[in-house]
Amino acid sequence: MQSDADNIPGQTAQGHMIAEHWARLAITYEGAVAELRSRGIEPGKAVSEDLHELDMIHMGGLAATDSLAQIAQIGRDHNVLDVGSGVGGPARRIASKYGALMWGVELSAPLYQTAVRLTELVDLQERVKFKLGSALALPFEGLEFDGVVMQHVAMQISEKSQLFGELSRVIRSGGYLAMHEIFGAKGEEPRYPLPWATEPAMSSLESLEDCLDRLTHLGFDVGDFLDLSEDGRQFHVRAIAAFNRVLNEEEGHQGISMEATQVRLRASESMEENLRTGRIRVGMIVCYKNKG
Numbered sequence: 253m254q255s256d257a258d259n260i261p262g263q264t265a266q267g268h269m270i271a272e273h274w275a276r277l278a279i280t281y282e283g284a285v286a287e288l289r290s291r292g293i294e295p296g297k298a299v300s301e302d303l304h305e306l307d308m309i310h311m312g313g314l315a316a317t318d319s320l321a322q323i324a325q326i327g328r329d330h331n332v333l334d335v336g337s338g339v340g341g342p343a344r345r346i347a348s349k350y351g352a353l354m355w356g357v358e359l360s361a362p363l364y365q366t367a368v369r370l371t372e373l374v375d376l377q378e379r380v381k382f383k384l385g386s387a388l389a390l391p392f393e394g395l396e397f398d399g400v401v402m403q404h405v406a407m408q409i410s411e412k413s414q415l416f417g418e419l420s421r422v423i424r425s426g427g428y429l430a431m432h433e434i435f436g437a438k439g440e441e442p443r444y445p446l447p448w449a450t451e452p453a454m455s456s457l458e459s460l461e462d463c464l465d466r467l468t469h470l471g472f473d474v475g476d477f478l479d480l481s482e483d484g485r486q487f488h489v490r491a492i493a494a495f496n497r498v499l500n501e502e503e504g505h506q507g508i509s510m511e512a513t514q515v516r517l518r519a520s521e522s523m524e525e526n527l528r529t530g531r532i533r534v535g536m537i538v539c540y541k542n543k544g
Contacts, residue, residue, distance in 0.1 A: 262389025263359065269454050270408045271360035277515060278339055279306050279507045280362070281369040287507035300344045300374045306507050307341030307370065310404045311484040311523075311534055316432055317342045318349070320401060323478070324430035324538045326350045330398040333357065333422060335387050336405035340367030340380065346401070347379040355397075356382040357390060390418045399428040407434045408448050410456040412466060420470045425543045429472065432480075435460040435533045442531045447519040460533060472539040484534040485527035488520040495520065 263271075279287075284306050285295045293302050304314045312319070326332060328351030334343045337356025347354045358364040364384045371380050385391040388411055400419050409415050419429055436442065436457030449455035464474050495517035499510065508516075526532040 260359065260384065260386050260389075261391075262386030264386075264388070264411070266408070266410055266454065266456070267359055267386060267388070270448060271363075273448065273450065273454065274309070274338070274360050275362040277508065277512045278309055278360075278363050279366065281366045281373075283507035283509075284366075284370060285373075295373060298374055300348045300376060303370060303374065304341060304345060307339045307344070309338045309341070310432065311434075311487045312432075312480065313487075314341075314345065316480075316536075317345050317403070320403065320430050320432045320536055321346050321350050323536055324399060324401065324428050326352050326399065326401075326430075329353060331355075331396070333390075333392065333397045333400045335390070335400055335402045335419065336408075337364075337367060337382060339363050340371055340382065342401065342403060343367075343380050343382075344371060344374065344376055347376055352379075354380045355392070356380070357385045357387065357392075358382060359384075359386050388414050388418060390422055392422050394421050395424045396422050397427060398424060399430060401430045401432075403432040404434055404448070406431070406463070407436075407455060407457045412456070412458060412463075416466055416470055420472070420541060423541045425541060427541050429467070429539045429541070430536070431539075432536045433463070433534070435463065435535075437531055437533070440531045442526045443522045445515070445519050445522055446526075447516070447523060457532070460535075464537075467539050471542045473542060475538045475540070477535050477537045479533065479535045481527050481530075481533045481535065485524055488524040488527070491520040492517060492524065 288295055288298055330352040332352045332354055334356040337343050337358045343354040343356040346352050367382045371377050383391050438459050467474055495513055
């Protein structure tokens with residue numbers, strides 16, 4: 253019997269691999285509840301801030317999501333879409349701290365289900381909603397959003413023109429695309445495994461220059477790129493130390509299993525080297541859709 257996740261418009265073979273990959277690594281609802289209880293927080297009394305050490309699956313964590321929201325000047329009652337919303341951490345943060353009305357779209361059914369349940373747990377379901385779907389066929393009408401945010405998504409999708417075309421389609425005239433993304437260096441292959449890819453077939457890095465050219469051709473005014481590569485490297489240095497510490501104590505890390513912690517350790521070791529050697533860059537940029 254096929255599930256809804258098997259019939260998602262826009263899903264590719266690469267997308268299926270990525271979705272299964274993250275389903276093995278991301279926090280589950282049960283893992284989050286167990287971690288809250290280990291900290292003396294009863295789940296029924298949890299607020300979104302209690303989850304943010306657990307629900308941010310990107311370099312920089314909570315601070316990076318705050319920085320992106322501030323750079324984009326996301327404001328109260330902005331209608332904002334989080335593409336590749338994971339277990340919902342960034343969407344909940346932007347809604348609770350900045351007052352936006354948030355939608356998230358996520359390709360992995362387990363992550364989508366966790367996002368919905370965690371959002372209900374902290375009573376944000378009226379301001380934060382999710383759909384199971386692909387970034388290559390966004391399940392929304394055109395010109396629906398004041399802005400789109402995207403953190404560490406494009407490097408997992410080879411169909412770049414289709415991806416950015418879909419983002420442009422749902423953003424209203426004058427709206428913004430706020431990206432916290434990972435870019436490759438032309439002619440340089442990264443060291444594997446990566447957080448999103450255990451093998452090259454799962455990764456689709458492009459250079460910053462190619463990405464900005466694509467956005468310009470789609471009619472976006474491109475802002476300044478904030479290079480956070482050294483910040484990202486330091487993030488992985490700290491992650492390596494944390495992963496090694498909990499593995500030495502034969503525990504998982506922040507609600508995830510020992511096995512997932514070991515996978516994340518190897519990926520962080522690769523990322524630290526890739527960022528140190530310039531094979532990979534990470535940073536933020538906000539682009540505005542031309543009024544026409």
